[in-house]
Amino acid sequence: MLTVGTYLADRYEILSKIGAGGMSDVYKAKDHILGRFVAIKVLKPEFSEDRGFVSKFRTEAQSAAGLEHPNIVNIYDVGSEEGLYYIVMEYVEGITLKTYIEKKGQLSFKEAVSIAIQVARGIESAHAKQITHRDIKPQNIIISTEGKVKVTDFGIAKAASSNTISSDVMGSVHYSSPEQARNGFVDGRSDIYSLGIVMYEMVTGRVPFDGDTTVAVAIQHLQEEMTPPGNYAENLPVSLEKIIVKCAQKNPDRRYQTIEELLDDLRKSLQTPDEDFVVIAPLVDNGKTKVISEEELRQIKEQRQPVEQRAQEPVSSRPAQETVYGEDEDDDEDMEDDDGDLNPKMDKAVTIMAIVVAAIILIVIIYLIGSFFDLFHTGGKQPESQTETQTETESESESAAEEKIVVENVRGKTQQEAQNILEAQGLFMFVIAEQKSDQPEGTVLEQDPIGGSSVEKGTTVNVIVAGTENINYTDDDNNEENIPVPSVVGKMEKDAASMLEAAGFRVSKSYQYNSSVDAGKVISQSPNGGTAPKGSTVTIVISQGEQSVTVPNVVGDTKDTANSKLTKEGLKVDVKEAYDNSVPAGQVIRQSIAGGKVVPAGTTVTITVSLGPEESKTYSFNKTYSAPENAVSASYTVTGSNGVTYDSGTVDVDGSLTVSVSDMECDSGTVTITWTIEVIDEEGLSETSTRQESHSVKFTKQ
Numbered sequence: 001m002l003t004v005g006t007y008l009a010d011r012y013e014i015l016s017k018i019g020a021g022g023m024s025d026v027y028k029a030k031d032h033i034l035g036r037f038v039a040i041k042v043l044k045p046e047f048s049e050d051r052g053f054v055s056k057f058r059t060e061a062q063s064a065a066g067l068e069h070p071n072i073v074n075i076y077d078v079g080s081e082e083g084l085y086y087i088v089m090e091y092v093e094g095i096t097l098k099t100y101i102e103k104k105g106q107l108s109f110k111e112a113v114s115i116a117i118q119v120a121r122g123i124e125s126a127h128a129k130q131i132t133h134r135d136i137k138p139q140n141i142i143i144s145t146e147g148k149v150k151v152t153d154f155g156i157a158k159a160a161s162s163n164t165i166s167s168d169v170m171g172s173v174h175y176s177s178p179e180q181a182r183n184g185f186v187d188g189r190s191d192i193y194s195l196g197i198v199m200y201e202m203v204t205g206r207v208p209f210d211g212d213t214t215v216a217v218a219i220q221h222l223q224e225e226m227t228p229p230g231n232y233a234e235n236l237p238v239s240l241e242k243i244i245v246k247c248a249q250k251n252p253d254r255r256y257q258t259i260e261e262l263l264d265d266l267r268k269s270l271q272t273p274d275e276d277f278v279v280i281a282p283l284v285d286n287g288k289t290k291v292i293s294e295e296e297l298r299q300i301k302e303q304r305q306p307v308e309q310r311a312q313e314p315v316s317s318r319p320a321q322e323t324v325y326g327e328d329e330d331d332d333e334d335m336e337d338d339d340g341d342l343n344p345k346m347d348k349a350v351t352i353m354a355i356v357v358a359a360i361i362l363i364v365i366i367y368l369i370g371s372f373f374d375l376f377h378t379g380g381k382q383p384e385s386q387t388e389t390q391t392e393t394e395s396e397s398e399s400a401a402e403e404k405i406v407v408e409n410v411r412g413k414t415q416q417e418a419q420n421i422l423e424a425q426g427l428f429m430f431v432i433a434e435q436k437s438d439q440p441e442g443t444v445l446e447q448d449p450i451g452g453s454s455v456e457k458g459t460t461v462n463v464i465v466a467g468t469e470n471i472n473y474t475d476d477d478n479n480e481e482n483i484p485v486p487s488v489v490g491k492m493e494k495d496a497a498s499m500l501e502a503a504g505f506r507v508s509k510s511y512q513y514n515s516s517v518d519a520g521k522v523i524s525q526s527p528n529g530g531t532a533p534k535g536s537t538v539t540i541v542i543s544q545g546e547q548s549v550t551v552p553n554v555v556g557d558t559k560d561t562a563n564s565k566l567t568k569e570g571l572k573v574d575v576k577e578a579y580d581n582s583v584p585a586g587q588v589i590r591q592s593i594a595g596g597k598v599v600p601a602g603t604t605v606t607i608t609v610s611l612g613p614e615e616s617k618t619y620s621f622n623k624t625y626s627a628p629e630n631a632v633s634a635s636y637t638v639t640g641s642n643g644v645t646y647d648s649g650t651v652d653v654d655g656s657l658t659v660s661v662s663d664m665e666c667d668s669g670t671v672t673i674t675w676t677i678e679v680i681d682e683e684g685l686s687e688t689s690t691r692q693e694s695h696s697v698k699f700t701k702q
Contacts (some may be wrong), residue, residue: 002027002042008081012040012088023047031076037091038076048085061087064131064154071122073142073152074615089152094145097198098138105205109237109273112202115141117266118149119195124259126154127188134186136194136602137175139203172470173214173221174207178250181218189252192262196247196255203240204232208248222250225511230548230598231519238550238598239269242278254281274596276550315519347416374697407461409451415442415465428460433536434467435527441466445526445671446508446537464536474548482531488522506537511544515602534648546600553595554588559609562588576608585612619699620662627653640669640699662697673696 002025006014012029015037024041031038047053058078065075070644077088097115101107107115119141126133133140133154142150177193179186201207208227209220230236243265249255256262265278272299317343411419415431422429437445446464449455488496488505497507517523523541532538549569554562559575566573574592583589592606593599621638635650638661640697646669647661674692681687 001025002084007321008040008084008086009077009079012038014040023106029088030114031088039073039089039091041087041089043085045083048083054085057085058684064126066129067126067131067154069122069125070148071118071150072125072154073150075154077126082427090150092142092144092148092150094143096139097141097149098142098201100143101201101205106200106233109203109235109240110270112199113240113266113270115143115149115202116195116199117153117263119198120259120263120266122149122151122154122585123188123191123195124263126257127191127483132186132188133191133194134180135172135175136191136198137172138198141198161661173217174209176218176221177252178222179252181221187252188259189255189257192247192256192259193249193252195262196244198247199240199244200226200229203236203244204229206232227520231413231545237269237273237410238276238596239273240276241598242276242280243269246278246280249280254283272596274594276596374630404454405457405459406646407447407449407451407453407455407459409464410444410447411451412439413444415444415463418444418447418463422461426457427455428458430460430462431465433533435464435532436468436530437466437526439466439526441468448537483530483534485525485527485530487529488525488540489528490517493522493540494518496525500538500540504534505532506535508537508539509542510539511542513545513601514543514545515546515600517543517545519543546602549601549603551591551595551597551599551603551605554591554607555595557588558586559588559607562591562607566605566607571599572602572604572608574604576606577611578608579612579614583610583612584612616700616702617665618662618702619664619667620702621659621664621669621671621697621699622658623671624656624658625695626656626669628675628677630677630679631675632675632678635676636671636673638664638669638671640664640666642666661702665700667701668696668698671697 001017002008002014004014004016008014008029011033012031015028015030017025018028018039024043024047027040027042029040030036031037043054043057043101045055058080061075061078065078068074073092074090075087076090079088119136123133123136131154133151135153136151140151140153142152144150157282173181175194175197177186177190178184180190197207208229209217209224211217211220226245226248228241230238230241233241243262247255247262256265268275268277334654405427407427408421408425410421410429413421419429435445437443439445443466444463445466448462449459483504485505486499488499491499493509497509500507512523514523521543523543525541526539547570549571551571552565553568555564557565563573563575578589580589587610589608589610591608593603627634633652634657636657636659637648637649638646638659640646642665644665646658646664651657653675657673659673670693672692674690677689677691679687679689
């Protein structure tokens with residue numbers, strides 16, 4: 001451990017320790033030549049003593065130093081001093097994405113896509129230079145105080161091997177691709193898978209696969225189906241959900257093939273989040289989950305065992321500050337060694353093999369020279385024709401041995417149909433058992449090898465068919481043990497599989513939508529109860545919950561067309577009507593659930609259908625009333641049936657009164673007139689009186 005004030009290369013002054021990972025410590029330092037702060041990653045002593053590892057570490061670091069991008073933590077220098085090996089990197093003040101997710105729980109759609117785009121840009125720059133990160137995870141993504149997203153540790157994961165993995169390994173295995181878990185070939189698509197898992201965690205606040213050990217998590221990456229992120233993120237747009245699902249496909253060929261393709265869809269998602277535009281390649285082998293073999297499982301456990309043991313070792317904790325590089329900085333986990341570099345043990349093995357091959361070549365040369373001069377002659381020379389015939393026979397034999405056939409899937413076929421199909425392929429079929437089933441008698445329930453397997457011509461395919469009772473035809477010949485089949489209906493998928501495996505059965509899974517059984521629980525099993533041969537396969541059907549459908553966009557469609565589209569998708573329709581000056585009568589103005597949104601089947605969508613422009617609803621009134629004899633004036637009021645007084649006044653009259661009113665909001669009302677009558681008597685005196693009259697009237701539509 002370096003102390004504060006120490007200088008490296010007479011240039012970098014150590015200011016403080018800011019992080020610790022599985023194989024290195026990270027320090028904040030001052031570059032006194034360029035006058036800037038830097039972060040320095042220093043290999044721990046136990047790894048500095050491994051020359052093979054150090055050489056590989058420096059090579060990869062130097063390769064990554066060629067990367068320059070705004071979304072990458074750039075590497076400035078690689079060096080060594082008095083047994084210390086270090087990398088000088090760009091210093092970024094901020095927090096890791098892991099910490100950010102832990103603080104916020106779930107990130108919004110736009111925030112998650114923005115971060116993913118910046119991470120993808122950094123990965124794109126590296127992939128363009130043939131550098132695969134191999135350890136994309138939130139702990140290796142830094143959000144600076146200015147909001148800039150940067151990816152760290154490019155090229156470093158490739159240098160890590162099983163002896164460099166620390167207690168932080170659990171932080172990496174959650175994001176590792178299936179090919180990394182099985183130590184297979186790794187390319188840029190592994191980074192895409194890991195980024196998909198990171199996006200999943202951003203929008204849901206959790207990782208899709210979790211467990212108590214790295215082995216448990218790795219096996220889930222290989223075998224388990226991922227719960228759709230939309231199950232945990234209620235308002236997640238369909239485009240981002242599909243992007244995450246495509247990134248996290250177990251088969252690399254079904255993922256985005258390049259980071260550029262992913263970037264295109266992420267940008268499009270920001271523009272049209274509810275559009276279902278993501279295309280995922282169809283499943284092969286009927287979409288059946290590949291079950292890891294016992295041998296593969298043993299190898300994974302052996303590779304992970306040192307990890308589990310080292311996970312118990314203490315690791316120096318990071319200071320409680322948020323200026324980080326190595327919160328996890330575990331350049332710790334590279335779960336494959338198929339990248340073309342050799343570790344020391346392999347190097348020794350290759351050397352030995354080279355010596356052996358050289359010796360064999362020398363022996364062959366001596367033999368050929370001796371044969372040419374007949375030094376090894378012990379009998380008659382084999383006839384040339386016989387030699388040629390023998391060679392041809394051997395070649396034909398080898399060719400026949402190498403001929404492989406892809407087994408057809410005959411599950412669900414009748415026994416006779418299955419036999420015809422397999423025999424046409426040059427295979428044999430043997431019924432090893434009958435099992436009670438809700439399928440028609442004679443239907444093939446299981447087969448071994450499964451459909452899609454590659455086998456040699458003439459291989460026997462064992463099948464189990466539906467019958468009226470459980471019969472094991474192999475008992476007498478093979479003395480296989482029949483054991484009780486536990487009932488797992490209603491149990492969670494993992495618990496059901498564990499129970500059946502513990503009882504001695506293999507497990508085959510299929511999935512169905514079911515509105516009455518919670519997602520993840522077993523709907524049915526075959527065989528259901530009774531007994532079956534130990535080691536035989538029990539098929540369980542797991543509920544995917546209520547079926548989800550994508551709401552079609554029906555705005556602008558006619559009422560009948562919209563109703564047809566929605567009901568075809570399994571949705572219910574409620575129709576409302578409204579006047580609209582811009583939408584022709586009969587067309588849909590709006591819908592209650594936007595097109596492209598994913599909802600449970602049976603959800604009601606309310607559509608509003610246009611009645612066209614709204615008709616005028618104002619009224620007028622005009623009428624002349626004859627005045628009584630001697631009437632000199634009149635006062636009047638016009639009151640609508642809605643209680644509103646629309647007009648009133650007092651006017652002089654000369655034989656008649658005209659009442660005229662417009663813009664009234666009802667179609668009827670009352671006109672009240674009070675006439676003032678003046679009478680002059682014989683003495684010339686004037687007398688006045690009043691007379692009131694009321695008229696119920698109808699108004700005229702304007």
